[in-house]
Amino acid sequence: MDGFYSGKGCYRLRFLPEQAGVRYHVYGCVEAEGSFSVEPAEPDSHGIVRTAGTRFVFADGRDYHPFGTTVYALFHQSEALFEETIDTLVQTPFNKLRACLFPKYYDFNHDDPPLYPFAQNADGSWNVHRPYFAFWDRLETNMLRLSSLGIQTDLILFHSYDRWGFSTMSPEEDCVYLDYLLRRLSAFPSVWWSLGNEYDLCKKSISHWEQLEEYIADHDPYRHPLSCHNALRLWDHSRPNISHVSIQSKALWRVNAWRQQYRKPVIIDEFGYEGNFPHAWGCLSAKELVSRFWRCCTTGAYGSHGETFYDGKSEIIWWSHGGKLHGESVPRIAFLKEIIESLPGHLEGIDTPPEMLYKVPQNQRAEVYKTLGELQTLARALWPLSDEEASFYIDSEITYQGRVGDKAFLNYYDIRCSAWDTLRLPSDKHYHVELIDTWNMTRQTVLENASGNVDVALPCREYMAVLALESEK
């Protein structure tokens, strides 16, 4: 492990033991030597979050389902506001928080931050070789406070909302910054690296970004989650260093396809915020925001919360500064989280019939066609389509369904106001079927011992879900 200078003549070296019982020896240029043994983790400490297929798991094997929020400039606020934010977070279900290391310059964000990460050169440029220790000390204190609430810090390392010059440093300067960051923060179990926020709005070339991604992967000894979040063009999430798919998009009909394409966990880290801003991305009703969470989660992905209410007076907005929450989505997100955590495994999205049919390879279609029954008409119309035509049709006809093997089936009805639906359950198993009102947060048993094709009565209003759980026999 490489150490770092933390000011006042003090050099530090941090490490994160991932096994109990191992003995470590410390020695080196700073004239310190010693040894100690590693005890088992406290029950509440689960270690670093890593990925397993399209799921997240803690180092100790426990499932981790990210339900994040967004406070971009959290680490650049007054102590009092940070404390108020913590008081708010305690009452939320959030277990991940996206925040920038560098200060943010944008609407409602025009002030200089209390502290900068580096000292300045005589010409006003940043001297990345001279970290400003008070900044880093405070960042760590803040991150540990989040961690004590069970919140992973999804730390945004670069972004474009900048007037101080942090977004336009050279690749060499960027790497000096990352070197210090990784030496200081890698031993924190609860940190994630979000390489860029809206990376494609920055004035960096793709090769510059790739160099930074490589640098982090090479210098983080613990392989913390590493992702890169887009504005317009998705990052290439298939790159081996990338642990999971972090996306900004409102096109939630694509979520299941992304999960299948990348075979990594998918988080839609930005699909719009609950609020009243004039911007299309910042004026969603709580109902719409909660629905976006359900659309993602039903198909085995995750979402991130954000809130943008302006009351005409206070310019403290949750999405950047923290403080208090004013919306109505948070209890509903908690309700969803509880359901997702209670499932007997990880949900995988179920393809709609058009998705399923279009995936049949050309040379098998004639054979498959004979077996399709009612679906023959759809296949006949679908198969001649070009990929572009097919995806246009498929995307606009999406419904939201997921399953945990044969153990659980979840249908989310979104804006559909149906009076009934027919579930198609395995006929050799029995299910307990619940009607879930995702907005009013009620769960009601509607069928016991359901099997095969069964009709479920629905209440003709939006935002309903049906969960079928295999009954224990």
Place this chain on the structure above:
Amino acid sequence: MDGFYSGKGCYRLRFLPEQAGVRYHVYGCVEAEGSFSVEPAEPDSHGIVRTAGTRFVFADGRDYHPFGTTVYALFHQSEALFEETIDTLVQTPFNKLRACLFPKYYDFNHDDPPLYPFAQNADGSWNVHRPYFAFWDRLETNMLRLSSLGIQTDLILFHSYDRWGFSTMSPEEDCVYLDYLLRRLSAFPSVWWSLGNEYDLCKKSISHWEQLEEYIADHDPYRHPLSCHNALRLWDHSRPNISHVSIQSKALWRVNAWRQQYRKPVIIDEFGYEGNFPHAWGCLSAKELVSRFWRCCTTGAYGSHGETFYDGKSEIIWWSHGGKLHGESVPRIAFLKEIIESLPGHLEGIDTPPEMLYKVPQNQRAEVYKTLGELQTLARALWPLSDEEASFYIDSEITYQGRVGDKAFLNYYDIRCSAWDTLRLPSDKHYHVELIDTWNMTRQTVLENASGNVDVALPCREYMAVLALESEK
């Protein structure tokens, strides 16, 4: 004009004079001869609807804005039910109705119709050379009833929901049928030809469809509106015989692009129905249905209504049979229609900034970039995208805005719950600005003499619109 046999020894010849004052002579094989002069039309008779650019106009030059509904099997119901449907229609804003000439076989539609259009051969196949006159007489009577209410019949000539064999006749049989149809019905000013409903679900080849389209165009002396409605793949609406774009799609973010692409009027003739069916297409809330109308109309296109409520008892469903309406969308569609009809001209959708920027030709981008100001960041991220990436981004970031030159600007906010918006009006003109609550059907003046960039307060809830009309000076 070609005549037709209408039974009981009677041959008829119909024509539709489109100018007053002209003298016509009638003579021919049926031993009839005579002449008469053509008087000017009654004030309520406006003639055939035709197109002018992306607008519809009656033959007398009056604007026609289609606000249609859908009663697929209207012409195959009992007299009593037809009368009940007429009683309902009188109270609606609808001025177009989609209905099939052939009977329909589908969920809730399993009965044989009272009458068939042709006599049967000994083997049970249809003898298209022997029209069943009672069917055609009744069809005409029904269409004239609709016409008397100012309703255009958008007559669907072929569809796939069939168990009687009408969808699988030979091209020759189809043309014999069309020949009789065109001789009988072309002189009705209020008929439109919808070549196929979900044409691509039928077992007809594209060349078969094209042959039918040509046949109609060649044999309809009056050029009634002619379109073809899809299930999955859009018909090629750029074909010269096609008068307007008739589309089934939920992808309403594409509407403005279609209007621009085809330079013809666009009607989204199927974007889902208000109702409580389990099918995703038949369970929209009234709010969602009304919103789909606004999304289409704001960008200069039109929508079509349909209703699918099943109460668990009566299998009379508006979308197929007619009868009574049970939903809440109709008064709101009437409210929208009144606004659209009151505008000083035809709306044209306004491109969003990403749409606008992406259209800048490659070789002009360097020059344009310098002039972009705040939009430079977006251009930098957008311009490197492939067409597929760009349209993915653009489609999912759509907002709904239209204008009538500089005379009127309409913003529809859909699900946006903003507290305010900034209108960017021409600074050399003055506008009267109204806030429209599209659901509660209220209009409220919020600014007078507005000019240039002005903020408008919005009430933080969905389904609002703002209309700026140039003030008279």
